[in-house]
Amino acid sequence: MFFWATFEQAGNALNLWADKTTNRYLTRSMPIPEIAPVLAEDPDVPAVTVDGREPWWRRIGTMFRIKPRPQANGTAPQTHTSWTDSLNPVPTTWFQSINALAIFVLAPVFAWLWVALDRRGKQPSIPAKMVWGLVLMAASMGIMIGAARVEDRPSQVALARLPRGLETDAQGRLGRRDAQGRLVLFHAGRLRYDREQGLLLLKGVLPDVERDRMVEATVPADFRRAVEELAQRSQRLDAGPGNHVAVQIGALPRGFDLRKAGNPGGRFEVGQGRLIAYRP
Structure with a gap:
């Protein structure tokens, strides 16, 4: 019970910790984060294209398309040809493979070790192995306690x-x-x-999800309702007759810039007062 209570944290709590509060730059120092993201010019793409649903053969082809790394802080776009780009920062999803890789690499070593100890009559019993496993796992939680104290500045x-x-x-x-x-x-x-x-x-370190929650709390209620309605409608983009949905609003909140929202599929028409979400 204690083992699984800790082990199952790898895919949620520990992975979120690695993503939000860990320095994952290996070959160079972590850059100072920008207070506001670097804004790029709006892409010259139509906000409305009524072509119906994308053909099935084109949707199948996207499964084999390599996803490009995002452009960060105004630097040149990262490509898959430079392997060092993947180390700065290390993608959080890679940490999910550490357990499987350790089993693959260490299984032959421990298989040899148990046989060698058994020949000498020194192989520990199964309960003893389980106890040592729990001791090592408790030690790993001790490391996380130290990391939490360093983070809590x-x-x-x-x-x-x-x-x-x-x-x-x-x-x-x-x-x-x-x-x-x-x-x-x-x-x-x-x-x-x-x-x-x-x-x-x-x-501690303020994660971006908490930052976004605070920004959301300051948004006027009518604009929040319009965005929620737009989110519900956008879930039916693929099944609808077109590739866009829109809601009518009076004006954007003061200081709000859709280019900072991290969603290239959003657009606001100033003249008509419409908030549009579209699928390129």
Whole structure:
């Protein structure tokens, strides 16, 4: 029970930790993250193309197409011909193969070891092997405790006032109200706001999912409802008669730029006040 309780964390909690709070650059130093992403010019593609559903033979061909690495921080696009590009940063999905690779590499070694020990009458019993396995797994959790302490460093930034939609509890921890009116804390309560000093205080690394949750909380309610409606409609793009869906909105929230949303399939028509999602 204890083994599987820890082992099954590899595909969720530990992998998220590796993705959000781990330096995965191997052959060079990790660059300083940009406060705002570098914006590229809008691609010259039509927002509306009513061609019906893509032919099945073209959809099958996409299964064998290599996915290009994204362009980062204004640098040249990464290609699959340079193997060092894959090491900076190491893709988080690679860590899911470590367990299988270790079994493949170490199985012959331990098969030889058990036979050699058995010949000398020193092979440990099966319960003893299980105990040593639990000891080694407990030691690995000790390493994660040390990593968590290193990650849990304080940082702060000046903020004159909180945007609308964000609130604090009695301890100053930052959160938002859910549909039932309960205050849901951001970053497990490790993000606080000091109103007297005008400081936003953080312990640890703030992941992008928490950042996006905070931004979402400040969005006007009518715009949030329009985006939710657009998301529901966009799920039926392949089955619909066209390749785009749209919702009518008054205007974009102040300071909002779709190019920073990380979704190239979004577009806003200023003249008609429509928010469009399309499939290239």
